[in-house]
Amino acid sequence: MSTWRHEWRRARAIAWKDLTAERRSKAGFNAVVALAVTILVMFGFALGPDAQVIRDAAPGAIWLAVLFAGVLAFNRSYQVELDGSALEQLILYPGGRRSIFAGKLLANFAFVALMLAIVITVGIVLFQVRLPPNWPALLVIVLLGAIGLVTLGTFYAAMASRSRAREVLLPLLLFPMLVPVLLAAVEATKALLGGNLMGDASAWGRLLAAFDVVFLAAAFLAFESVIEV
Amino acid sequence: MSIVSSPSPSMMPAIDATGVARRFGASWVLRGLTLRVEPGEVVGLLGANGSGKSTLLRILATLLRPHAGSARVCGHDVVVAPGRVRESVGYLGHAPGLYDDLTARENLTFAAAMLDRDEHDADRALERVGLLDVGARPVRGFSSGMQRRLAIARLLLVRPRLLLLDEPYSNLDASGVSLMNSLIAEWASAGVAALVVLHEDTPAAGLLDRTVSIENGRIESTRRSRVEPASPMAVRA
Numbered sequence: 163m164s165t166w167r168h169e170w171r172r173a174r175a176i177a178w179k180d181l182t183a184e185r186r187s188k189a190g191f192n193a194v195v196a197l198a199v200t201i202l203v204m205f206g207f208a209l210g211p212d213a214q215v216i217r218d219a220a221p222g223a224i225w226l227a228v229l230f231a232g233v234l235a236f237n238r239s240y241q242v243e244l245d246g247s248a249l250e251q252l253i254l255y256p257g258g259r260r261s262i263f264a265g266k267l268l269a270n271f272a273f274v275a276l277m278l279a280i281v282i283t284v285g286i287v288l289f290q291v292r293l294p295p296n297w298p299a300l301l302v303i304v305l306l307g308a309i310g311l312v313t314l315g316t317f318y319a320a321m322a323s324r325s326r327a328r329e330v331l332l333p334l335l336l337f338p339m340l341v342p343v344l345l346a347a348v349e350a351t352k353a354l355l356g357g358n359l360m361g362d363a364s365a366w367g368r369l370l371a372a373f374d375v376v377f378l379a380a381a382f383l384a385f386e387s388v389i390e391v
Numbered sequence: 392m393s394i395v396s397s398p399s400p401s402m403m404p405a406i407d408a409t410g411v412a413r414r415f416g417a418s419w420v421l422r423g424l425t426l427r428v429e430p431g432e433v434v435g436l437l438g439a440n441g442s443g444k445s446t447l448l449r450i451l452a453t454l455l456r457p458h459a460g461s462a463r464v465c466g467h468d469v470v471v472a473p474g475r476v477r478e479s480v481g482y483l484g485h486a487p488g489l490y491d492d493l494t495a496r497e498n499l500t501f502a503a504a505m506l507d508r509d510e511h512d513a514d515r516a517l518e519r520v521g522l523l524d525v526g527a528r529p530v531r532g533f534s535s536g537m538q539r540r541l542a543i544a545r546l547l548l549v550r551p552r553l554l555l556l557d558e559p560y561s562n563l564d565a566s567g568v569s570l571m572n573s574l575i576a577e578w579a580s581a582g583v584a585a586l587v588v589l590h591e592d593t594p595a596a597g598l599l600d601r602t603v604s605i606e607n608g609r610i611e612s613t614r615r616s617r618v619e620p621a622s623p624m625a626v627r628a
């Protein structure tokens with residue numbers, strides 16, 4: 163079997179293990195979704211009864227809710243390893259460290275994608291958002307935004323997992339790095355929901371894709387030095 | 392039938408540590424420790440609490456870096472080539488390193504996937520440690536002894552040249568101690584060396600080729616338990 167296939171098998175095993183553990187405990191997902199929905203509801207109250215104001219604020223509110231809830235999810239993905247010192251065993255398995263990152267990335271992406279589906283549905287109802295005719299483009303933007311968020315979240319959560327102050331450290335490391343991803347995602351979503359079919363949305367979407375490629379490449383290259391002792 | 396497996400024996404020393412030192416903050420735990428362990432040799436590591444036994448094991452397992460000195464495992468430097476060292480080492484730490492929400496079998500299936508072994512190996516390992524009947528139960532409900540047995544089962548999936556066992560008898564009942572001893576003997580007869588951290592050498596009596604004592608971060612004494620030096624081909628009773 164080739165090295166690449168070995169690494170892919172390991173990555174799938176880690177993703178399967180994380181998702182199975184999460185499915186059994188449910189505590190993490192329930193808490194994350196509850197936080198995201200609460201943030202959306204609070205935004206709804208804060209913005210008042212003006213339907214147009216609420217609609218304009220919807221993209222920002224949805225992405226911010228996903229960001230804050232995502233931090234909980236990323237922290238939790240390594241907490242599973244820290245309980246019972248499983249991280250040591252994970253590091254001791256032979257093979258490339260990148261398969262660990264790929265596995266965590268896959269699991270976190272599945273987790274965040276499911277959370278996004280719920281948050282967007284709640285957001286559409288709560289903020290009275292009308293889906294644009296080109297909703298597949300919106301789906302692409304959401305996926306690109308999720309990839310950027312999950313890539314950086316998974317990477318910095320690994321870095322923070324070495325610290326006792328990881329719950330505080332992760333947002334401090336992650337939020338500044340996520341600014342370009344969130345800005346592009348919010349602007350692209352706003353443009354699409356506002357009926358801008360090809361102009362701003364396309365430009366922001368390309369920028370988002372470029373950020374994703376850069377962050378994915380950098381995270382895969384740097385992960386070994388983050389996870390090693 | 393033995394399910395213990397290992398790569399072909401090597402003539403390189405299993406452990407060749409020279410002047411290894413490690414501190415935590417300002418406190419030096421290891422102060423220039425030198426130790427050599429040959430293939431197939433079973434060495435007991437004794438010492439008081441905080442004497443640096445576990446720290447030495449973690450350095451040899453590549454979980455910690457030494458601050459001075461050098462350590463080679465099966466010819467590979469633990470700092471320069473940690474990946475090659477990990478291919479040679481089976482490590483059993485204090486904590487079981489298991490996932491509570493997975494079943495015993497799922498924990499081993501995961502380990503098998505990470506070690507490029509198949510699911511049948513996981514089942515055979517479960518059977519060997521006497522946990523096949525409870526393989527479908529989540530680890531969360533296991534006693535400490537059962538978790539220890541499961542960690543030993545995971546060790547059976549590794550193809551080690553060197554075993555690093557940190558208090559392997561803790562939480563084990565009499566049959567567990569006997570199981571651990573028979574596994575170490577099987578590995579040793581296949582040329583696998585073992586460095587076993589112990590508080591007392593009684594559980595491993597008759598198994599150890601020699602015991603070394605750590606004091607103040609250095610090897611203070613070595614006591615040979617067997618007259619004949621260990622040989623990779625020697626078959627233990």
